[in-house]
Amino acid sequence: MTFPAWPKDEPVTDPPVAVFDSGLGGLSVVGELRRLLPHETIVYFGDTARVPYGTKSPETVARFAREILAFLMRWEPKCVVAACNTVSAVALPGIVSAQAIPVIGMVRPSAEAAIEALDQLGGKMVAVIATTATVASNAYQQALGRLDRQVIAVQKACPLLVPLVEEGRDADDPLVALAVAQYLEPLIRWQPDVLLMACTHYPLIRPAIARCLGPKVTLVDSAAATARKVASVLTERNALSTAGTNGKLLCYVSDNPQRFQSLGTRFLGEPIPSVVRVRPNEFESIPYENAPKRMAAG
Ligand code: DGL
Numbered sequence: 001m002t003f004p005a006w007p008k009d010e011p012v013t014d015p016p017v018a019v020f021d022s023g024l025g026g027l028s029v030v031g032e033l034r035r036l037l038p039h040e041t042i043v044y045f046g047d048t049a050r051v052p053y054g055t056k057s058p059e060t061v062a063r064f065a066r067e068i069l070a071f072l073m074r075w076e077p078k079c080v081v082a083a084c085n086t087v088s089a090v091a092l093p094g095i096v097s098a099q100a101i102p103v104i105g106m107v108r109p110s111a112e113a114a115i116e117a118l119d120q121l122g123g124k125m126v127a128v129i130a131t132t133a134t135v136a137s138n139a140y141q142q143a144l145g146r147l148d149r150q151v152i153a154v155q156k157a158c159p160l161l162v163p164l165v166e167e168g169r170d171a172d173d174p175l176v177a178l179a180v181a182q183y184l185e186p187l188i189r190w191q192p193d194v195l196l197m198a199c200t201h202y203p204l205i206r207p208a209i210a211r212c213l214g215p216k217v218t219l220v221d222s223a224a225a226t227a228r229k230v231a232s233v234l235t236e237r238n239a240l241s242t243a244g245t246n247g248k249l250l251c252y253v254s255d256n257p258q259r260f261q262s263l264g265t266r267f268l269g270e271p272i273p274s275v276v277r278v279r280p281n282e283f284e285s286i287p288y289e290n291a292p293k294r295m296a297a298g
Contacts, residue, residue, distance in 0.1 A: 020083065043077065044250070081105075105226075123193025124152055140155060253278075
């Protein structure tokens, strides 16, 4: 089996930041990362053959996450970002401790950002919207409670929002407005100070969510919060790439690279240069020696 390697004319001289998601959504985190840390090379894996994760059981999501992590570790990354709220909520606690490098999820950074927003507002009420699996895990309520015992959190699963965004529908689409209104109505009656968008897809329909909530509720975006955490972890470890190095983005997907490339541009905010398909059943069987190696500088 030939492994889809880095393009030969694009040597990677620095340890990359590895990022993964169930599909396209994690590109919203990559977009934030590339704005904050433009010199980092990023290897992205989107599990487009098995998306969505948000309707699957924790056991299944954990198995997928382990397989992807093993695949990404072949690049000897400086850190791994689980750019999927569902993975972060249901699978990450069991995986992180086994890794020698930082594995950064979305729950803790997003909960911290929500608490920070509450502190600035002098409020205590936060509403969390997420996938069904994330809500069922209670990970956000637990993380918020650990950070501030006085915080009162409610959560609401919004399962229709991911497929609507995946279909390319944007914030001005009437179906998006309808679904958002139905999901948010009970939360608005509860009068939260902050609404935490705890799903990778929601930043793409942020204007629809903001319109429905009105000006009194502050929106917190889990993608931006996670990217800020990655920047602070790399800074603390003195592991930031410097100007002049790499800054490349290479994307792997488990299905339909063309669809990923065309729809992904909306999530990323820039064209996606290169997408390579690798099937899930190839993850385990790819010998380490055949994985793309970082090439020596120069
Ligand atoms: N990436 C997932 C999340 O942030 C949404 C898509 C899915 O259900 O797989 O929860």
